[in-house]
Amino acid sequence: MSESKTPPSGGWGALKATLASIQPANAARAVIALANANQPGGFDCPGCAWPDKPDTRINFCENGAKAINHELDRRLADAAFFARHTVSEMLGWDDYTLEQQGRLSEPMRYDAASDKYLPISWDAAFALVGEHLRAIKPDEAHFYTSGRTGNETAFLYQLFVRLFGSNHFPDCSNMCHEPSGRALNASIGVGKGTVTLDDFEHASAIFLFGQNPATNHPRMLGTLREAAKRGCQIVVINPLREAGLLRFQDPQQPLEMLTNDATNIASHYFQPRLGGDLAIAKALIKAVLEAGAHDEAFIEAHTEGFTALAEDVLATGWDALAEASGLAREQLDALCALYLASDASIFTWGMGITQHRHAVATIQMLVNALLVKGNLGKPGAGACPVRGHSNVQGDRTMGINERPSTAFLERLGKVAGFTPPIAHGRNVVETIAAMEDGRGKVFIALGGNFAAATPDTPRTWAGLRRQSLTVHITTKLNRSHLLPGRDALILPCLGRTEVDETGGMAQQITVEDSMSMVHLTRGVKPPASPHLLSEPAIVAGIAKATLANSPVDFDGLVADYDRIRDLIAQVVPGFQDFNARVRAPGGFYLGNSARERRWTTAAGKAQFKVHALQPDVIAEMQALTPHKLLALATVRSHDQYNTTIYALNDRYRGIRNERRVLFANAADIAAQGLAPDQRVDIVSVWTDGERRVEDFRLQPHDIPRGCLAAYFPETNPLVPLDYHDVEAMTPASKAIPVYLVGG
Numbered sequence: 099m100s101e102s103k104t105p106p107s108g109g110w111g112a113l114k115a116t117l118a119s120i121q122p123a124n125a126a127r128a129v130i131a132l133a134n135a136n137q138p139g140g141f142d143c144p145g146c147a148w149p150d151k152p153d154t155r156i157n158f159c160e161n162g163a164k165a166i167n168h169e170l171d172r173r174l175a176d177a178a179f180f181a182r183h184t185v186s187e188m189l190g191w192d193d194y195t196l197e198q199q200g201r202l203s204e205p206m207r208y209d210a211a212s213d214k215y216l217p218i219s220w221d222a223a224f225a226l227v228g229e230h231l232r233a234i235k236p237d238e239a240h241f242y243t244s245g246r247t248g249n250e251t252a253f254l255y256q257l258f259v260r261l262f263g264s265n266h267f268p269d270c271s272n273m274c275h276e277p278s279g280r281a282l283n284a285s286i287g288v289g290k291g292t293v294t295l296d297d298f299e300h301a302s303a304i305f306l307f308g309q310n311p312a313t314n315h316p317r318m319l320g321t322l323r324e325a326a327k328r329g330c331q332i333v334v335i336n337p338l339r340e341a342g343l344l345r346f347q348d349p350q351q352p353l354e355m356l357t358n359d360a361t362n363i364a365s366h367y368f369q370p371r372l373g374g375d376l377a378i379a380k381a382l383i384k385a386v387l388e389a390g391a392h393d394e395a396f397i398e399a400h401t402e403g404f405t406a407l408a409e410d411v412l413a414t415g416w417d418a419l420a421e422a423s424g425l426a427r428e429q430l431d432a433l434c435a436l437y438l439a440s441d442a443s444i445f446t447w448g449m450g451i452t453q454h455r456h457a458v459a460t461i462q463m464l465v466n467a468l469l470v471k472g473n474l475g476k477p478g479a480g481a482c483p484v485r486g487h488s489n490v491q492g493d494r495t496m497g498i499n500e501r502p503s504t505a506f507l508e509r510l511g512k513v514a515g516f517t518p519p520i521a522h523g524r525n526v527v528e529t530i531a532a533m534e535d536g537r538g539k540v541f542i543a544l545g546g547n548f549a550a551a552t553p554d555t556p557r558t559w560a561g562l563r564r565q566s567l568t569v570h571i572t573t574k575l576n577r578s579h580l581l582p583g584r585d586a587l588i589l590p591c592l593g594r595t596e597v598d599e600t601g602g603m604a605q606q607i608t609v610e611d612s613m614s615m616v617h618l619t620r621g622v623k624p625p626a627s628p629h630l631l632s633e634p635a636i637v638a639g640i641a642k643a644t645l646a647n648s649p650v651d652f653d654g655l656v657a658d659y660d661r662i663r664d665l666i667a668q669v670v671p672g673f674q675d676f677n678a679r680v681r682a683p684g685g686f687y688l689g690n691s692a693r694e695r696r697w698t699t700a701a702g703k704a705q706f707k708v709h710a711l712q713p714d715v716i717a718e719m720q721a722l723t724p725h726k727l728l729a730l731a732t733v734r735s736h737d738q739y740n741t742t743i744y745a746l747n748d749r750y751r752g753i754r755n756e757r758r759v760l761f762a763n764a765a766d767i768a769a770q771g772l773a774p775d776q777r778v779d780i781v782s783v784w785t786d787g788e789r790r791v792e793d794f795r796l797q798p799h800d801i802p803r804g805c806l807a808a809y810f811p812e813t814n815p816l817v818p819l820d821y822h823d824v825e826a827m828t829p830a831s832k833a834i835p836v837y838l839v840g841g
Contacts, residue, residue: 164739205220205629243267245486252492254634257510267523336450338731340751386471395472407466414711444473492609502518506670531561538564541568544637562582572589732807734810759795778794791812
């Protein structure tokens with residue numbers, strides 16, 4: 099289909115999809131809830147972390163509406179539901195069906211004899227967790243966290259776990275933007291993006307690397323639309339040609355809707371091979387240096403390591419850069435010309451950059467490209483890692499980190515009156531290995547769907563089943579609940595949209611968005627069940643049942659969340675006067691040292707990092723098999739947020755009512771002797787052997803030769819546990835060596 103005939107993203111399709119996500123019996127509640135989404139006095143959307151514009155009357159997108167309506171579900175997965183279904187039966191259901199069973203309504207304990215979950219009281223559930231934790235060493239428990247958890251819960255959770263004696267915090271960040279934090283900290287001294295929404299109003303060019311906003315954070319399209327309208331160059335670098343990045347029809351613009359008009363988003367679209375971004379960043383630097391366009395004054399005053407970088411880049415040939423990027427030389431030249439012409443550039447990126455073997459190196463090369471032109475710390479320029487869940491960045495700020503800084507631990511210990519553990523804990527990959535080999539005995543998940551989100555699915559499942567206890571604090575049924583340890587609990591909590599009256603008073607929590615704005619969020623709807631507890635109350639209940647003679651008054655903290663915020667203000671930099679500042683309209687900005695050109699690196703300057711072009715993993719693995727290897731990227735569908743499946747469609751890619759789809763270049767399909775719509779198995783190749791998923795339909799797509807894409811979690815079994823970024827250990831899910839077997 100030609101681009102001119104491709105329906106735009108947003109528009110009537112988004113409105114129809116939003117309406118379709120509302121249960122008819124729930125329409126009135128849904129309208130009230132949506133009107134309070136991302137509004138003062140309302141709740142922060144439980145979807146993505148894109149910042150809010152305080153002057154926007156309607157401030158939710160299609161996928162945000164799906165997330166909200168998903169939480170407002172009036173169906174209940176209650177004791178009667180669990181009495182009808184065994185765990186073994188439900189394990190055979192697909193992920194979409196599991197999510198459709200409704201809200202979890204009361205605490206449940208797994209009974210191995212009947213293979214069913216049975217009701218348990220909250221007090222008995224807390225006592226059971228405490229009994230298991232007291233029976234093991236702190237090193238034998240792992241505490242997972244989802245990015246939808248609020249700041250107060252995250253702080254309380256890490257406080258409890260460190261009082262228990264552990265830094266084992268496998269976190270959803272380990273599977274997405276861990277490389278961003280590692281790379282940025284080393285290069286510029288702060289592990290967060292340096293831009294705010296205001297910078298998008300002043301940028302001459304915005305370069306989007308490895309992300310698909312229309313599906314993953316649709317509100318970003320409104321920001322890009324405004325930039326495009328004023329003539330900003332929107333440069334997309336993405337292997338897949340995504341309809342959502344081409345044209346956007348804003349549902350909040352009546353004229354566009356009535357005239358069926360749309361705004362072109364991408365002014366230029368480049369499709370490198372999977373993993374070709376490091377070479378592209380290096381080419382941008384080479385073009386700047388050869389043109390003499392580097393900012394000598396900025397480099398001299400604010401950076402270190404420029405000479406070594408320049409020597410390495412200038413010694414790298416253009417042909418080598420083109421080959422490694424997957425772009426033709428003339429395409430690479432055109433891309434470089436756009437960067438040279440821009441006097442203020444923003445680089446944004448998503449998991450298409452972070453989920454590679456050399457993700458940290460790639461991000462540091464992107465930062466090098468910004469530094470060489472002085473594109474940090476000035477209006478309209480900077481680094482913008484676009485994070486996923488609405489508080490994944492806040493979780494890290496609150497101390498959910500398996501590698502906490504000494505300074506953080508010292509402040510925490512002084513304020514709370516104990517000596518925190520100092521040994522580094524385990525991340526997600528290390529946790530799976532530890533659970534698998536018996537070093538892990540208790541696994542507690544504060545949200546998320548660990549079994550579906552993680553790599554090497556059979557190994558993850560086996561590890562969960564080996565636990566003496568698994569605990570899941572959650573709102574809806576998912577795959578992880580069906581892989582119980584010898585003992586297992588499901589503890590249902592309040593959702594973001596629901597009124598929290600913990601301690602007999604109306605409570606509020608806070609979240610931090612991708613651009614370091616911290617603001618309050620307050621639920622507006624009655625809880626789905628009278629048996630639900632808030633996340634802070636559940637964490638406090640577990641802590642009290644586990645810790646003897648705790649120096650922390652957990653009851654007092656959860657009686658008034660202001661008290662938790664008072665503790666945060668004493669421990670976490672930037673949160674002084676937390677309770678007062680967060681009550682200002684729109685909350686407050688945490689600040690960013692690199693944005694102010696203050697470099698908190700050891701040397702006191704931004705660091706240029708030298709990285710060679712990396713070997714092609716597909717070529718490396720080709721020696722292990724006679725089959726023709728291709729590179730597979732795992733991606734989301736449009737009706738999906740992380741592992742949550744809202745429906746079985748992917749509107750922008752033309753998919754309806756199915757998920758086992760493999761997107762491939764038409765020439766690759768023919769070269770393999772296969773045909774469109776044919777069913778194939780996908781086999782991944784790694785040093786420890788092969789992995790296989792079955793029965794995927796081949797779908798021709800505009801994607802470079804040698805590259806494939808398919809949805810996760812269906813393809814997560816193909817990702818080897820030790821196939822990850824060499825520094826941050828994030829699974830390399832965006833370039834898996836695979837071959838196809840025709841049915």
